[in-house]
Amino acid sequence: MYRKRWISKRIKESLSVCPVIVITGARQTGKTTFLLNERPFKDWRYFNLDNFDTLSRAQKSPESLISVEKRIVIDEVQRVPSLLLAIKEYVDKEKDAQFILSGSANILLMKAVSETLAGRSIYFDLLPFAYREWKEEKTPSWFFRIFDGDLPKEKEFKQPDITEVMLKGFMPRVLRIRTLKKALLWWDGYTKTYIERDLRDISKIFYLSDYKRLMEILSMRTGSLVNESEISNILGISQPTIHRYINTLEVSNLYIKVKPYLKNYSKRIVKAPKGYFIDPGLTFYLSGYKKNDIPKEFLGHIFENTVLLHLKILSSLVDGEVYYWRYRGGIEREVDFVFYYNKTPLPIEVKFKENIKFRDIEGLELFMEKNKDSKFGIVVYTGNKLKFITRNILAIPWNMLC
Secondary structure: OOOOOOOHHHHHHHHHOOOEEEEEOOOOOOHHHHHHHOOOHHHOEEEEOOOHHHHHHHHHOHHHHHOOOOEEEEEOHHHOOHHHHHHHHHHHHOOOOEEEEEEOOHHHHHHHHHHHOOOOEEEEEOOOOOHHHHOOOOOOHHHHHHHHOOOOOOEEOOOOOHHHHHHHOOOHHHHOOOOHHHHHHHHHHHHHHHHHHHHHHHOOOOOHHHHHHHHHHHHHOOOOEOOHHHHHHHHOOOHHHHHHHHHHHHHOOOEEEEOEOOOOOOOOEOOOOEEEEOOHHHHHHHHOOOHHHOOHHHHHHHHHHHHHHHHHHHHHHHOOEEEEEEEOOOOOEEEEEEEEEOOEEEEEEEOOOOOOOHHHHHHHHHHHHHOOOOOOEEEEEOOOEEEEEEOOEEEEEHHHHO
C-alpha cells in the first residue's frame, strides 16, 4: 500500500516554477515508489535507466527517448550524463515540457544538473520516512508555529517505546518488517549491496574491507565531531583516503555532516562538523551491538540520530537548515541541534531519559543568551508529557516531533 510523502506537496508546487525537478536520496528511500504512485507523476511516461534496453537507447539516441511525450520521469538519470544536455535543449525548445529526474548519487547528479540545467531545475532530497509520516499522520505543524511565538499547551501523550522503533530504522522496506532480528538481516543485505555495487558506480574503491571498517567506526562515533586524522590513525589508512571515503558516503546520501551554527563568529565556537548516518537503523547495524548489550550512552547517540533524521525531514518541507552549537568558555556547553527557519534559530537538546532536570537545559540557556534572536528552546526526551521547564524552554515527548 502506497503511503503519501509529506514532501509531495512541495514537489508538486515546484512544477509551476521550473521545467525540471530533480529528486535524489539514498537507495531504498522510496523514490521509485513515489514517482510511480503519486499524482500527477504516476500518469507521466516513466523510464528507468537501470533497465538495460532503456539505458542503451538513452546512450545511443537520447533525443528520441525524451521526445516521446511532454511529461517524462527518468529514474537513475546519473547513468547517462549526456541525457541532461538533451533535456536542456528540449525544455528550451518545448516550453510546456516537464521532467522529473531521479537518482541516488547526490553530488554526482547535482554537479551535472548545476552545470547543464542551471536555472531550469529544482532539487529535492527524499529521506527515509518520519515515524508519523509512516503512520499516515499529518506533519507536526505546531513545530513551525513556535517560530511565530505560538507555543503548544502542556499535555500528556500516549507513546510506544522508542527503542525498538529507532533500532529497526525508517526505510520503507524495514518499516514493514515486524521484528528487529529480521530488520538487521535486511540492513545486512542493504550494506552489502551498497558496498559491492554502488561503490563501483560512484568511486574507484578497491579495498572494500577498509571501507566497511570505516563505516563501522563512523557508526560508533555517531554524533561526534568528524576528526579524519584521528580516524586515520585508528584504521591505519591515510588521511586523504579517509577524506575520500567519507565524501563517497556523502555522495551516496548515506552520511550527513551537520555544520556548526556560526552566526556568532567567536573563536570559542567549535567549527568542525558532526557526523551521522542517514538512518539510525543503519547506525545500529554497523555498530555490531545486539539489542540487549547496547550501552545506554550509545542508545542516547542513536536517539540523537533519530531526532536528526526527523529534523532533516522537517527542514526539507520549509527550506530550513539544521546545525549544532558548541561553545568553549570555562565549562564547555553544547546544543545538539539548531533548527534555523524564518531567520530564527531554535536550539534543540536531545535527552534519552524520561525526566528532565534544570542541568539538562544549561546549553539551551547559554545559546539563547549568546543569540538574542533565539526566543525559545526545546528538549526532546522519552517521557510522555509536554511540559515547560522554564517560561521559554519546553520538553516534548519524542513522538510529538518524530
